[in-house]
Every structure is written in structure tokens, then in C-alpha cells.
Amino acid sequence: MKRLYTEELAIGYANRLVVQNLNLTIMEEKITALVGSNGSGKSTILKAIARMIKPEQGKVFLDGKSIHEQPTKQVAKQLAILPQNPVAPDGLTVAELVGYGRFPYHKGFGSxxxxxxxxxxxxxxxxxxEQFSDRPVDQLSGGQRQRAWIAMALAQETKILFxxxxxxxLDMAHQLEVLQLLQQLNREEKRTIVMVVHDLNHATRYAEHMVAIKQGAIISEGTPQTVMNKEVLREVFGIEADIIADPRTGVPLCIPHGLTASH
Structure with a gap:
């Protein structure tokens, strides 16, 4: 049985539909990358599947039941989401932040x-x-902060992470630090990971499944080898690019060299 999927999902803001008739199945125990140009709807789709926003129509199903009809704490034991640029209260330590990940298992505000x-x-x-557990989150570097937030999401004990x-x-070193950690969690802990990714080459290197989105619709999905081709890049991003094989792993890499005539 499919664990997490959407059926005819429509999502909107201020009377404007951003996504219509979305049918998407999240690959279990895989890393999935949602890619697309700015404003394509990929973050909106992520938030709807993770139950942060309610769809106008259609449903998101988790373990055979509509996710929006399940109790919040029950869903929070199944999936965790790390939004863009989260901010911790001033002075909150890493250990305190990570402790917040345990809220689905508590009644009230017990210790x-x-x-x-x-x-x-x-x-x-x-x-x-470990060496930063007593340090305030707001005193950490960008990569350390992101790792602290990921630790909080892991403390939720969920098998699905958005x-x-x-x-x-983040600079290049910290980007690799975070992506390698996610890959490690997927391989060693069998976590299902879904992430919105801007850098196409990061998507092909670290994700096993890619979903290319344009104007709220899926244009292509599948392995990086399936999605990363010149036609998809033209349609989704409006770019002309060469595709080469990564000399280390063989996955396709994108080298853009121009805009399409219609862009």
C-alpha cells in the first residue's frame, strides 16, 4: 500500500489556485527532490502534503486516511517538517530546541x-x-543551525522528513554538510525524505527521485536520469543546458549556457 500520496489536490492563496489536480506519490525510504523555478508551487505542494496548509480540493492520504482529518499529534508522530529559515527564540540552546521535537508524545507541558x-x-x-548542545542556537553558524533544526525534527521520531x-x-561546505547528513539518515535510518531543492546538481546527486514542477503541475518525475534532460530544462526552467555525467557517480549534471528563446 502507498503510504503517502495526494489525489486531485488543489491548493490556493487569496482566491487564486496555485496547484490543480495534483496526483503525487511520495517514494517510501527514498530521497525525493521537488524542483522548479521560483513561484512554480513546489514549496506550496510541500506544505500541503506536510499538513501545514489545507487544500481547496482533493486529499492527502497518510496510511490510507486523509491527513487533514487525523489528529495533529498523531500526524506529528509520522512526519516532521523543517520550513524555510526557521527562527528559534533568543537564548534557546540546541538541547532545548531539540527537546521541542518531543511535543507529540506529551500531554500538556510536562517535563x-x-x-x-x-x-x-x-x-x-x-x-x-554534541559539542554545541548547551550553546544558544542564535550563536551558531548557518550550517550548525540547520543541523540543530534537523536534530529537532529527528527527535520527533518520524519516518518521514520534509x-x-x-x-x-549556506556556503558550499555547509550545503554539503547538510545534504550528506540527509543522505546518511536516508541510508542508515531508512528515513523517507522530501525536500525542495534549488540547485539541480544537488538534486541529482542526493535524490533518487525527482519531481519537476511548473505552474503547480508535474512536468516530469522519476529518476534523475529521467528528469534531467534538455527538454525538461527548457520547459521548466527556460534554459538551454548541456547534460554531462558526474565523473564520480555517473548521475547527470546540468551546465546551463543560455536562455530559451521564449524565456
């Missing part, structure tokens, strides 16, 4: 249990943040 603390310690360890442009505003 962390022994099991909670073990899960928090594990999340901090697996993201390589990330909206997790490498935005």
Missing part, C-alpha cells in the same frame, strides 16, 4: 521523560551537535 532525553541525545549525536530549501543561504 521530558527518560525516553525523551534519550531520543534528544540520540538526535544531537547523529547530527554531530525540508523546504534546507541549504538556502
Amino acid at each position: 521530558l521523560t527518560k525516553e525523551d532525553k534519550q531520543q534528544v541525545e540520540w538526535a544531537i549525536h547523529v547530527t554531530g551537535m 525540508l523546504d530549501e534546507p541549504t538556502t543561504y
Whole structure:
């Protein structure tokens, strides 16, 4: 049975539909990259599937039931989302932030249990943040901050993790740091990861499944080899590009060299 999928999803803002008739199945235990130009609707789709916004029509199904009809805490035990540019309260330490990931397992505002603390310690360890656990989040570098937020999402103990442009505003080293961590979580923990990605070459290197989106519609989906071709790049991004094989992995890489005539 498909675990997470949409049926005829329509999503809108201020009486304007951004996405219509979306049918998308999330590949279980894979990394999926949603790609498209600015304003294509990819972040909107991510938020709707992760239950952050309610669709105008259609449904998102999680384990056979409509996700918007399930209790919030029940959904929060199944999936976690890291939005774009999250901000922690001033002075909040990494350990405190990661502890917030345990909220689906609490009634009211009780203190962390022994099991909670073990899960928090594990999340901090697996993201390589032990030496920063007592440091305020607002004193960390961009890459460290992003790892702290990922640790909080991991502390939720979900098998599905959504990330909206997790490498935005990070330098190249920190981008690789975050992407390699996500790849490690997918391979070692079998986490299903769905992320909105701007850099096409990051998408082909780290995702096994790609979904190319234009004006809220899926233009192409499949392996990087399927999606990364000149025709899709012309239609979705309005660019002319050469496609070469990565000498290390063989995945397709995009080298743009011009705009299409219609762009």
C-alpha cells in the first residue's frame, strides 16, 4: 500500500489556485527532490502534503486516511517538517530546541521523560551537535543551525522528513554538510525524505527521485536520469543546458549556457 500520496489536490492563496489536480506519490525510504523555478508551487505542494496548509480540493492520504482529518499529534508522530529559515527564540540552546521535537508524545507541558532525553541525545549525536548542545542556537553558524533544526525534527521520531530549501543561504561546505547528513539518515535510518531543492546538481546527486514542477503541475518525475534532460530544462526552467555525467557517480549534471528563446 502507498503510504503517502495526494489525489486531485488543489491548493490556493487569496482566491487564486496555485496547484490543480495534483496526483503525487511520495517514494517510501527514498530521497525525493521537488524542483522548479521560483513561484512554480513546489514549496506550496510541500506544505500541503506536510499538513501545514489545507487544500481547496482533493486529499492527502497518510496510511490510507486523509491527513487533514487525523489528529495533529498523531500526524506529528509520522512526519516532521523543517520550513524555510526557521527562527528559534533568543537564548534557546540546541538541547532545548531539540527537546521541542518531543511535543507529540506529551500531554500538556510536562517535563521530558527518560525516553525523551534519550531520543534528544540520540538526535544531537547523529547530527554531530554534541559539542554545541548547551550553546544558544542564535550563536551558531548557518550550517550548525540547520543541523540543530534537523536534530529537532529527528527527535520527533518520524519516518518521514520534509525540508523546504534546507541549504538556502549556506556556503558550499555547509550545503554539503547538510545534504550528506540527509543522505546518511536516508541510508542508515531508512528515513523517507522530501525536500525542495534549488540547485539541480544537488538534486541529482542526493535524490533518487525527482519531481519537476511548473505552474503547480508535474512536468516530469522519476529518476534523475529521467528528469534531467534538455527538454525538461527548457520547459521548466527556460534554459538551454548541456547534460554531462558526474565523473564520480555517473548521475547527470546540468551546465546551463543560455536562455530559451521564449524565456
